[in-house]
Amino acid sequence: MNSFETVYDFSSGDGFSRFAVLLFPIGFFLFSKLRITPKIEEKETEDFFLNNLESQKNIAFIIKYFSLILFVMLLILFSIKYCKTYFLYKDSKIITQGFVNNFHPMPSGGHDSERFTVNGVEFKFSDFDISDFGYNNAKSHGGAIDENKYVRISYVKVKGSNQILKLEVRK
Template identity: 65%
Template sequence: MNSFETIYDFASNDGFKRFKILLAPIGIFLLARFFLFLIENDKNEDLFKNPEQQKFKIYLIQYISVLIFMLFLIMFGSKYYNTYNLYNNSLFETEGFVTNFHAMPSGGHDSERFTVNGVKFQFSDFDISNFGYNNVKSNGGAINANKYVRISYIKVNNSNQILKLEVRKQN
């Protein structure tokens, strides 16, 4: 009897973790607020010369960071919704040994590729545009040559995106 360990599952919080990219514009906004606080409390103009011009620059950075946050939220939210919809309605499954394994080098500039039961998969650590599994072997990923896996996937733009990865436990 095969027992499997779930490595990645989009339906759990694994897919939702990609939203952490939204922390970047929030961090920029908060840093800008801190600088604005410093400018407004610099009565003797020791730190900032021409505070009105500096305030304008800080306000501009804040507005741009809010726009970037909204843009990321809309883009990732839309993509997440589409992936969730495909996960519930168009999920395929394959099971077998990993063959034709090509690991991505630790320096990047390539992708990890392999085949399971005739189905080809390809991904990279550096591509966060989708919500599929993308942890390559050189960065601690679970897939390697001759490993027995069960993969649930969807078809997106002529490629197969892993939404659930299970690895057979060693007895």
């Protein structure tokens, strides 16, 4: 019986988790808007950076608008990359299945990558690299790939490497 459990599927929305990076500039903006600006407006300059009120306003302005610009830039870059990956997945995906061989797990502290082959196709990824929308959950952080596990992988070739866009594990 060859029933598979889908662990990761880019096309089902799993790829959207990478957009969480956009929360950082939003956080900077909200911190500036809700925490720094009220202190300046209330003229609570004691125990606050810079004693000059005009300098404080300028810094708050820079933080707010820099975070907005960063948010827009990241949103555009991630959206373009997501669309490119989506069209590659729809038009150019390659499917392979077989047992995981030559498994090299990523250490839990990082500073290396997880590597393995399936049916002669090499795969490599790291938990700490979110530059693409492929599967990157290493065994040391709860990932599903392990030596001699039977998997079916849908992937695309991107810049000389194979990016996993759908991972299924045999039950």
